[in-house]
Amino acid sequence: MTLRLNNVTKRFGSHVAVNHLSIEIPEKQIFGFLGANGAGKTTTFRMILGLLQETEGTISWNDGEIGYDQSHLIGYLPEERGLYPKMKVRDQLVYLAKLRGMSKTDSLKELDYWLERFKVPDYKTKKVEELSKGNQQKIQFISAVLHKPKLLILDEPFSGLDPVNVEMLKEAVVDLKESGMSIVFSSHRMEHVEELCENLCILHHGSPVVHGHLKDIKRSFGKKNVRVKADFDVQFLKDIPGVTKYKAFGEGCELQVESEEVSQKIFKELNGRGFVRTFNLEEPSLNDIFIEKVGASYV
Numbered sequence: 001m002t003l004r005l006n007n008v009t010k011r012f013g014s015h016v017a018v019n020h021l022s023i024e025i026p027e028k029q030i031f032g033f034l035g036a037n038g039a040g041k042t043t044t045f046r047m048i049l050g051l052l053q054e055t056e057g058t059i060s061w062n063d064g065e066i067g068y069d070q071s072h073l074i075g076y077l078p079e080e081r082g083l084y085p086k087m088k089v090r091d092q093l094v095y096l097a098k099l100r101g102m103s104k105t106d107s108l109k110e111l112d113y114w115l116e117r118f119k120v121p122d123y124k125t126k127k128v129e130e131l132s133k134g135n136q137q138k139i140q141f142i143s144a145v146l147h148k149p150k151l152l153i154l155d156e157p158f159s160g161l162d163p164v165n166v167e168m169l170k171e172a173v174v175d176l177k178e179s180g181m182s183i184v185f186s187s188h189r190m191e192h193v194e195e196l197c198e199n200l201c202i203l204h205h206g207s208p209v210v211h212g213h214l215k216d217i218k219r220s221f222g223k224k225n226v227r228v229k230a231d232f233d234v235q236f237l238k239d240i241p242g243v244t245k246y247k248a249f250g251e252g253c254e255l256q257v258e259s260e261e262v263s264q265k266i267f268k269e270l271n272g273r274g275f276v277r278t279f280n281l282e283e284p285s286l287n288d289i290f291i292e293k294v295g296a297s298y299v
């Protein structure tokens with residue numbers, strides 16, 4: 001099952017929220033969707049879900065139409081979480097699963113599995129409002145996956161969670177991918193995307209400015225990072241041609257260089273000056289790429 005967005009544009013009046021977006025998300029894949037606030041991520045999700053109609057372009061799933069009537073095949077964790085505060089977790093989740101075509105017996109079995117997995121089995125009979133925000137989010141995540149959808153859309157799934165819960169949710173997302181789900185998720189945290197996604201897209205004012213395989217994106221970015229720690233002053237490195245950024249820290253510095261050749265030159269220049277404790281040549285981080293592409297307008 002592949003989700004395809006073909007040249008999708010969404011306008012609200014004269015405002016272009018999503019501009020000529022084309023992406024493909026096959027099964028068994030986690031696709032990362034990045035962008036500053038207001039870049040168009042949630043609008044794209046709403047179009048995929050059939051809650052908004054695209055102005056131009058097409059969205060298909062397995063070459064057929066995708067929309068609201070296929071909600072049993074789609075799981076959605078919205079950015080603005082929406083559980084009923086006064087309802088008990090069990091009653092609420094069984095009800096939502098029923099709307100998506102699941103029997104009570106099956107949904108209770110799945111619910112037990114997830115509550116155990118997330119180490120909160122005793123929340124079953126609690127009202128949602130009795131739970132902390134982070135724990136409510138875990139319950140909302142369960143409600144998005146309980147009916148075993150084929151396509152899972154997660155809008156900022158890790159926001160507001162403590163590090164232990166972030167890891168727990170990440171593991172769950174990877175397992176769901178392994179089980180065959182197509183997963184698309186948005187995040188402002190580059191390291192989460194870097195860890196989970198092979199493919200990604202960065203939206204900037206609605207337009208895709210970076211799109212593709214993470215490794216290819218890093219390779220094509222060209223620039224690399226060099227980290228040096230030494231027992232002598234390394235400030236002179238910032239004047240080497242091809243060094244585009246210099247940041248001093250503790251006993252060394254971090255440099256951005258235009259190419260591998262520049263890093264070789266740095267390596268040679270360090271030779272004979274004293275003891276070099278660390279010399280690392282690293283791929284650019286997704287954060288570097290994001291900042292360069294989206295730049296100062298990222299808030």
Ligand SMILES: Nc1ncnc2c1ncn2[C@@H]1O[C@H](COP(=O)(O)OP(=O)(O)OP(=O)(O)O)[C@@H](O)[C@H]1O
Nearest residue numbers: 012015017035036037038039040041042043044079
């Ligand atoms: N119903 C609407 N009517 C008019 N404009 C809208 C509507 N929904 C979204 N927009 C505008 O479309 C743009 C994209 O918004 P969207 O919510 O998709 O961004 P986002 O990338 O999800 O942002 P965030 O990271 O803050 O959640 C914004 O400029 C927003 O103001």
